[in-house]
Amino acid sequence: MSRAVVAGAAPLISLRQVCKRYGSGATELMALREIDLDIHAGEFVAIMGPSGSGKSTAMNILGCLDTPSSGAYLFKGVHVEPLSRDQRARLRRRYLGFVFQGFNLLARTSAQENVELPLLYRGDSAGARRAAATRALAAVGLAGWEQHTPAELSGGQQQRVAIARAIVTSPAVLLADEPTGNLDTQRSHEIMGLLLGLNRDQGITVLMVTHEPDMAAYAHRMVQFIDGRIARDFANPHPVTAAPVGATAGEDV
Template sequence: MGSPTDGHPPGDAGEGGIPPLLSLRHVTKVYGSGGAAVRALDGIDLDVQPGEFVAITGASGSGKSTAMSILGCLEVPSAGEYFIEGYPVQDLSADVLAALRNARFGFVFQQFNLLTRTSALENVGMPLVYGGVGARERARRAAGALAVVGLAGREAARTNELSGGEQQRVAIARAIVNGPEIVLADEPTGNLDSKRGAEIMRLLASLNRDDRITVIMVTHDAGCAAYASRQVVFSDGKVVTDGRA
């Protein structure tokens, strides 16, 4: 993203004064207004360093998905600041923000959000269509991403011909096809049985370990959270625990 900013040092700069990869500073998010206002996030601070694998847990409604939306530049805070490598995200235009989101983040959700009667190869290549990548290159990169998630040979399979675990693998391939530095996964195993869930966890762990992708994952499952090297617990829009294994 260029050179470090003047002013605005977010949080604790690491060794050599390098700012965190991602930094939420006193971030509050309020939905609605007046008596109907919901304070989804209530002044949270969260720094994520490059290469971390962070698990976020906490009760339903504690603000986990809201935090993920802000981290992924899908939503903006109501108050507080969000820095990416020290840059204040709130100062960026909508266009720059969208470009940043597409270039640096991959998203994985509980619902796999795949097009149903479309092949795995086409689903995975979809983000590249928006990036203006030609058909041949799209197919080449999508096949590469499918190989990474263990689905080489299934390029032509349509979504309705794949199991839940396979569909989530396709969704993960789609998330990494752009070569993102950060993968944000919100309940990636929520619709899977424990065996398929464990496979997805091993896949995310290998993306983190072998491909140096920073992974931030929301989960309700303590077993899934244990794959991460850092456990963050939310309660009522606040971070109540933040610990490294």
């Protein structure tokens, strides 16, 4: 099971009456409308909704890639909305990891070097970067693949490298935006099993945007957006607890 939410514990993340507007006057678009949302440490949450529902805007705000037009965003009890660009960048580097639908790997760079990048930006030593990247790749089932370039890896393996890069800094929160969107069914379940394991075994809070119900089924909680509002927020009564047999790194070639 994922880490239980402690009764009475303060949320790791809180959105209060968050709105996001683009444009003004006749061209104004309300992407988010008075959103209230609490996320506790150790949760695995699927954020769902049709195109244009506001789910990606919400994810960008949660990931400190964008700021609310109004309302409050608190991370570990600290207001995020008044932070400067540099302060938000430091928060991202310290607490957040990102996985996207596109793997966003450097094409001519080895898996090891791709995973080391966040640590390079953070100023870690070469030895510390190498050791941490090796551990992260092993954690996602890619021990022995450190020197392979993306062209030598399958789609599922490339996404594993991207996840290793996201967790190499030991983030509190992993934000995954359509992480299986470019994968076939078997590789999608493989990646979901990996995310589930990171949540269960390392206690990483996982926030995942997806439009695929069978991928959302791995989450313990589902938040559905419609027209910039949260339409439903409910516990998944029967979460998937393991990837199907055969969805393993060893078969991903």
